[in-house]
Amino acid sequence: MLIDNIENIGNVIKLFVGIVISIVSIILTIRYKNQHLKSRSEVLDKFEKAVASGFIHSVTELFRLLHGLNMKYTDIVSLIKKDECTNMILTLKKTPGLVKYENEKYQYTRKYSTTSMFILGKVIPNFFLFMLSLLWLSLITLAWLTDGKTSLTYWVMTIGASMILGGLIKQIQYNKLIRKLMKANK
Numbered sequence: 001m002l003i004d005n006i007e008n009i010g011n012v013i014k015l016f017v018g019i020v021i022s023i024v025s026i027i028l029t030i031r032y033k034n035q036h037l038k039s040r041s042e043v044l045d046k047f048e049k050a051v052a053s054g055f056i057h058s059v060t061e062l063f064r065l066l067h068g069l070n071m072k073y074t075d076i077v078s079l080i081k082k083d084e085c086t087n088m089i090l091t092l093k094k095t096p097g098l099v100k101y102e103n104e105k106y107q108y109t110r111k112y113s114t115t116s117m118f119i120l121g122k123v124i125p126n127f128f129l130f131m132l133s134l135l136w137l138s139l140i141t142l143a144w145l146t147d148g149k150t151s152l153t154y155w156v157m158t159i160g161a162s163m164i165l166g167g168l169i170k171q172i173q174y175n176k177l178i179r180k181l182m183k184a185n186k
Contacts, residue, residue: 044066091174098178
């Protein structure tokens with residue numbers, strides 16, 4: 001009896017320690033995130049002051065620190081004055097080989113500025129979306145028509161196809177954002 005109670009107490013202690021460790025890790029994560037946001041807002045405040053003062057080196061270095069982008073001072077100043085600057089900076093960070101902001105113009109890089117690359121960038125993702133949608137519908141149909149392990153396999157494949165389909169739709173929306181920014185900044 002005493003040995004059973006000791007084992008139960010050991011399990012309770014393990015559970016308690018696990019809960020405490022989980023709570024502490026959540027608290028530390030939230031604290032780190034808040035500190036990161038605070039330091040980022042301080043850098044943003046310094047950046048705004050440097051832009052207002054016209055300190056070229058400070059502006060370029062703080063912009064690089066904030067966004068990870070190396071740009072000329074005149075390009076930075078003209079970029080941050082645009083209405084869509086947040087989306088432009090996002091696309092510059094996410095796809096540096098596809099778009100660029102140079103000489104106060106938002107444009108495709110030389111490699112992607114040709115018409116054929118533009119068409120391929122629009123046609124291929126939509127083709128894959130169509131084919132993957134057909135595959136997804138086929139998998140759902142097969143999952144309903146089969147029984148047992150085969151049905152389970154088709155359902156698991158449907159989940160995988162759904163995740164890929166979601167990522168592809170997100171990429172198509174991102175490409176539309178880039179095209180919209182290009183049209184707005186011509």
